[in-house]
Amino acid sequence: MVNVQPLKSVSVRPEDRSQEANNPTSLVEKFGTDEPLRLDCGVDLAPFQIAYQTYGTLNADRTNAILICHALTGDQHVFNQNPVTGKPGWWGTMVGPGKALDTERYFIICSNVLGGCMGSTGPASLNPATGKIWGLDFPVITIPDMVRAQAMLIDRLGITQLFCVVGGSMGGMQTLQWTAAYPERVFSALAVACSTKHSAQNIAFHELGRQAVMADPDWRGGRYFEEGTHPHRGLGVARMAAHITYLSDAALHRKFGRRMQDRELPTFSFDADFQVESYLRYQGSSFVERFDANSYLYLTRAMDYFDIAADHDGKLAEAFRDTKTRFCLMSFTSDWLFPTAESRDVVHALNAGGVRVSFAEIETDKGHDAFLLDVPEFLDIADAFLNSAAAVHGLPVGEAGQ
Amino acid sequence: MTVHQQGLHFSLAKPASPSLASYRGDHLLVAEMIPSGAKVLDVGCGDGDLLQLLESRGIDGRGIELSREGVNRCVGKGLAVVQGDADTDLVNYPDDAFDYVILSQTLQATRQPRVVLENLLRIGRSAIVSFPNFGFWRMRLQLLVGGRMPRTENLPATWYDTPNIHFCTIKDFVHLCDDIHVKMERAVALDLHGRPLRLNAPWWFWNLFGEQGVFLLERVGK
Numbered sequence: 113m114v115n116v117q118p119l120k121s122v123s124v125r126p127e128d129r130s131q132e133a134n135n136p137t138s139l140v141e142k143f144g145t146d147e148p149l150r151l152d153c154g155v156d157l158a159p160f161q162i163a164y165q166t167y168g169t170l171n172a173d174r175t176n177a178i179l180i181c182h183a184l185t186g187d188q189h190v191f192n193q194n195p196v197t198g199k200p201g202w203w204g205t206m207v208g209p210g211k212a213l214d215t216e217r218y219f220i221i222c223s224n225v226l227g228g229c230m231g232s233t234g235p236a237s238l239n240p241a242t243g244k245i246w247g248l249d250f251p252v253i254t255i256p257d258m259v260r261a262q263a264m265l266i267d268r269l270g271i272t273q274l275f276c277v278v279g280g281s282m283g284g285m286q287t288l289q290w291t292a293a294y295p296e297r298v299f300s301a302l303a304v305a306c307s308t309k310h311s312a313q314n315i316a317f318h319e320l321g322r323q324a325v326m327a328d329p330d331w332r333g334g335r336y337f338e339e340g341t342h343p344h345r346g347l348g349v350a351r352m353a354a355h356i357t358y359l360s361d362a363a364l365h366r367k368f369g370r371r372m373q374d375r376e377l378p379t380f381s382f383d384a385d386f387q388v389e390s391y392l393r394y395q396g397s398s399f400v401e402r403f404d405a406n407s408y409l410y411l412t413r414a415m416d417y418f419d420i421a422a423d424h425d426g427k428l429a430e431a432f433r434d435t436k437t438r439f440c441l442m443s444f445t446s447d448w449l450f451p452t453a454e455s456r457d458v459v460h461a462l463n464a465g466g467v468r469v470s471f472a473e474i475e476t477d478k479g480h481d482a483f484l485l486d487v488p489e490f491l492d493i494a495d496a497f498l499n500s501a502a503a504v505h506g507l508p509v510g511e512a513g514q
Numbered sequence: 515m516t517v518h519q520q521g522l523h524f525s526l527a528k529p530a531s532p533s534l535a536s537y538r539g540d541h542l543l544v545a546e547m548i549p550s551g552a553k554v555l556d557v558g559c560g561d562g563d564l565l566q567l568l569e570s571r572g573i574d575g576r577g578i579e580l581s582r583e584g585v586n587r588c589v590g591k592g593l594a595v596v597q598g599d600a601d602t603d604l605v606n607y608p609d610d611a612f613d614y615v616i617l618s619q620t621l622q623a624t625r626q627p628r629v630v631l632e633n634l635l636r637i638g639r640s641a642i643v644s645f646p647n648f649g650f651w652r653m654r655l656q657l658l659v660g661g662r663m664p665r666t667e668n669l670p671a672t673w674y675d676t677p678n679i680h681f682c683t684i685k686d687f688v689h690l691c692d693d694i695h696v697k698m699e700r701a702v703a704l705d706l707h708g709r710p711l712r713l714n715a716p717w718w719f720w721n722l723f724g725e726q727g728v729f730l731l732e733r734v735g736k
Contacts, residue, residue, distance in 0.1 A: 500592020
C-alpha cells in the first residue's frame with residue numbers, strides 16, 4: 113500500500129483547551145444580566161465577558177487610546193508572549209516603543225473578539241444557563257456584534273473617543289464598522305487589507321473551511337468537548353486551505369518553489385515530498401493546538417455576513433456621510449482575498465461622503481498576510497498617518513514625524 | 515473674447531516667510547487664490563508639495579494621484595491622498611463636493627481634457643487649472659528652426675514616451691473655456707522662472723512669452 117500521512121493527531125486535554133476561553137491570562141471585563149449585548153440575530157447575550165490586553169498609559173485627558181482589532185485567527189496578545197503558544201505577540205512590526213503604534217505615546221487596547229476562544233465569550237465558553245460549553249448553542253454573531261461588545265468595553269474603560277481604531281483583514285472590517293456605527297467615537301481609522309463586505313470568493317473559501325471541520329467525525333455535531341474528541345484533522349485542513357489564500361503564488365514560489373522536503377527524489381507516495389506540503393501541514397497542526405473549531409465556524413460566518421452597505425439601503429457612501437474621522441486605507445498588490453479594487457470601492461464611497469481619506473496600495477508579493485509582516489513601506493505610511501493625526505489631535509508626535 | 519486678465523497681489527521677491535522660497539511659483543500663485551478654510555481637491559497632486567502648502571495655510575486639502583509612488587509619498591506626509599486617475603475617477607465624486615478643484619500641470623496628460631474640465635467644475639464650485647503653454651516662444655522656435663518636437667527643462671520627455679498627450683496653448687485653452695461656457699475669474703501667465711508676466715499685456719504676448727498659464731475658473735450661473 114502507498115505510504116499515506118494524514119495530519120498528525122494532537123493531544124490537548126479538553127479542560128486545557130477551555131481554560132484560556134473561560135479564565136484567560138488577560139484582563140477581563142464581565143457584563144452581567146443587567147447589561148445584555150443585543151445581537152443582530154435578535155438574542156440578548158448576558159452575561160458575557162471580554163478579555164483584553166493593554167499596553168502603554170492612558171493620558172490624563174483620555175485622548176491617546178488606540179483600539180487594535182484582531183483578525184480571524186488572531187487574539188488580544190498583540191505585544192506580549194502568547195499564553196497558549198509561547199510565541200511573541202502577533203503584531204511586533206507595528207506595535208512597540210518607537211513603532212507606528214508607539215507604546216510610549218499611546219494607550220493601546222486589544223480585546224479578544226466576541227465569539228473568540230481566548231477569553232471573550234464564545235462557543236468554547238461555559239454557558240452559565242446550562243453549566244456546559246456553549247458549542248453550537250452559542251448564537252450566531254456578526255462583525256457589528258463584535259464592535260458593539262468592544263464599545264461596551266471602551267465605555268467601561270472610561271474612554272469617550274478613541275484616537276485611532278486599527279486593524280487588518282477581519283480587524284479592518286471591525287475598524288470600518290466602528291467608523292460607520294460610532295463615527296464620533298473614532299478620531300482616526302487605519303483599515304488594512306479589508307473591505308466593507310465579504311466577496312463571494314471569500315465566502316466560498318470560508319464554506320470550504322467550515323465543511324472540512326464539520327466533515328471530521330470527531331467534530332460530533334459541535335459537542336467534541338463533552339465527547340472528549342477534537343476535530344483537529346478537519347480544522348487543520350480548513351487552516352491549510354485558508355493559509356494558501358493568505359499568501360500568493362509568487363510568495364509560495366519564492367519560499368518553496370518545487371523544492372523537496374529532506375529528500376532528493378519523489379517517494380511515489382502521499383507523504384509530504386514537497387516543502388510546501390510540509391509547511392502547510394505544520395500550519396494546520398499548529399493552528400489546531402491554539403484555536404477552537406467551533407469558534408472558527410462562528411467567526412468565519414461573521415465575516416461572511418458582513419456588508420456595511422446593506423445596512424444603509426445598499427448605499428455605502430451613506431454609511432460614512434460627513435463623518436469627521438480621518439481614514440487611511442491600505443491594500444497589497446498580491447492580496448487576492450481583499451484585492452485593491454475592493455479598497456478602491458470603499459475609498460470612492462468615502463470620497464462621495466466627503467470624508468478625509470488616504471489610500472495607498474503597497475507593492476509586495478507577500479499576499480494578504482503582508483499586514484502582519486515586515487513591509488517597510490506599509491509600516492512607514494501607517495507611522496506617518498498616525499503622526500499626522502496625532503499632531504491634529506494634540507498628541508505627541510514620534511521622532512520620524514517631527 | 516470677453517475675458518479680462520486680472521492682477522494678483524503677489525510677489526515672489528518678498529515672501530511672507532523664508533520657507534515660501536522653497537515652493538514653486540505656480541504653487542504659490544494657486545495658494546494665493548484660495549481662502550483659508552476652503553475645501554480643496556488637488557487632481558494629479560504628485561508628491562503633495564502643493565497640498566502641503568495649502569494645509570499649512572489652513573486649507574482642507576485632498577488629493578488624487580495616478581502614480582503609486584506619488585500616492586505613497588503623499589500619504590507618508592500625512593496628506594489625504596488616494597490613488598486615482600483624473601480621466602476615470604472624477605465621476606465618482608458628487609456634485610459640489612469641494613470649494614476648489616485644482617488641476618496643476620496635469621490637463622495635458624489627460625485623455626479627455628474637455629470632460630475632465632467639465633468634471634472639475636461639477637465637483638468644485640471653482641477650478642484652478644495650470645498647464646504648460648505650447649505657444650511659448652521657445653517651443654515655437656524649436657519646431658520652426660529645429661523641425662523637431664520641442665523639449666524643455668520642464669517638459670524633457672521625447673514625443674514617444676511623454677505622458678503629455680494633449681498639449682495646448684494659452685489661446686487654445688481660452689477658446690475651450692468659451693466653448694464650454696466657463697467663466698474665467700482670473701488668468702495669469704508665468705515666465706520660465708515661475709514669475710507672473712506683466713498684467714496689462716495682450717493675450718498674444720502671454721501666449722508667446724508665458725511658459726505656463728494659471729486660470730481660476732467658475733461655472734457660469736454659479
